[in-house]
Amino acid sequence: MNDELRHELLALADEDQHVRKAAGERAGPGEEIPDDLAREWARVDGRNTARLAEVVGEHGWPTRSLVGDDGANAAWLLAQHADRNLDRQKRFLDLMRAAVAANEASAVDLAYLTDRVATHAGQPQIYGTQLRPGPDGRLTAYPIADSDMVDQRRAALGLDPLVDYIAASQQR
Incomplete structure (x- = not known):
């Protein structure tokens, strides 16, 4: 297992969740997210998407064997929130699909990512997660x-x- 990569993915996922929690605390349901938080959210997602693409280029999809269950889940979360780059998100989906087939990633996480990509591409989802x-x-x-x-x-x-x-x- 690559503990350094695992810890990096977990830290990136923590930052992802931190900015979303902050937005949720400052904007109620149906309310616009304040501009400063929207910019921070976009910055975090953009940086995380780019870093996940680098990780994938260096190591392939972050599998359970490579980064543990929690690290693999963190990689999925980053892919799930790569909404501003649909081409990369589709690439992550393809890689994750292969990892699930090898029992190296969560099928539930794959269902969420499958639906996320479909909805952002204007297609119907499969599992109803979005x-x-x-x-x-x-x-x-x-x-x-x-x-x-x-x-x-x-x-x-x-x-x-x-x-x-x-x-x-x-x-x-």
């Missing part, structure tokens, strides 16, 4: 491909039924 406020302010899933089967796909990964996921997310 939510947005509806007209009434309540959370609703972005469009889902073959939505009648979404709970079966979610169950295959150990995810709760979509209605339960939305209800739990609404309470956060």
Whole structure:
């Protein structure tokens, strides 16, 4: 295991979450994030995306064997938030897909990244992990491909039924 890389990924993920928590504390649901925090958020995401691309170039996808479960989860989080660079995010998705096939990354994390990339590309999601406020302010899933089967796909990964996921997310 590469402990140095693991610790770096964990630190980057901590910073990712710190800026999002700060934004959540200063802007309520449906409110605009203050400009200073929006700029910081974009800076953190841009830097983290670039660094993850460097890591991938040097080591390949950060797998469980390379950086442990928590390090692999941190790499996924950085990829999940690489929204400003869809091409890189798609590349991360391809690499993570191969890692999951080798049991070197989380299938649940892959489901979230799959849906994130799909929604940002204007495509329907597969697992219903990506939510947005509806007209009434309540959370609703972005469009889902073959939505009648979404709970079966979610169950295959150990995810709760979509209605339960939305209800739990609404309470956060």
